[in-house]
Amino acid sequence: QVQLVESGGGLVQAGGSLRLSCAASGRTFSVYAFSAYAMAWFRQAPGKEREFVAASRGGATLHADSVKDRFSISRDSAKKTMYLQMNNLKPEDTAVYYCAVRLGGVSRNMNEYPYWGQGTQVTVSS
Numbered sequence: 001q002v003q004l005v006e007s008g009g010g011l012v013q014a015g016g017s018l019r020l021s022c023a024a025s026g027r028t029f030s031v032y033a034f035s036a037y038a039m040a041w042f043r044q045a046p047g048k049e050r051e052f053v054a055a056s057r058g059g060a061t062l063h064a065d066s067v068k069d070r071f072s073i074s075r076d077s078a079k080k081t082m083y084l085q086m087n088n089l090k091p092e093d094t095a096v097y098y099c100a101v102r103l104g105g106v107s108r109n110m111n112e113y114p115y116w117g118q119g120t121q122v123t124v125s126s
Contacts, residue, residue, distance in 0.1 A: 004025075004115060007120055009097060010122070011123045012122075016124075017086060019083055030080075040106065040107070044098070055106040055107065067093075072087075086122070098119045102114060
């Protein structure tokens with residue numbers, strides 16, 4: 001089974017920071033296997049299409065241009081958790097942020113990720 005749970009969202013003022021977590025559970029996600037999966041963050045604002053934010057697999061990382069130099073991904077294999085550190089947040093970052101997992105390399109295409117978490121709301125006020 002595959003379970004992904006996001007947390008860490010909330011309300012923050014523009015220029016502030018948040019750290020999102022995506023915890024993977026289920027026997028499939030062992031400490032060893034965790035590194036074999038690509039894990040990604042997507043976000044979706046009301047009335048907007050879901051968009052890619054960032055992804056990682058092993059040492060490889062990929063970031064959307066809109067968050068490059070502001071957001072960073074890290075992974076803790078022992079905790080089977082992926083983090084998204086978000087700095088210098090802007091109102092346009094307001095969205096529900098989703099964690100997703102796929103077998104294979106990093107991808108910007110949401111259709112290539114079969115496993116998803118429930119999402120966590122990030123609201124950035126001006």
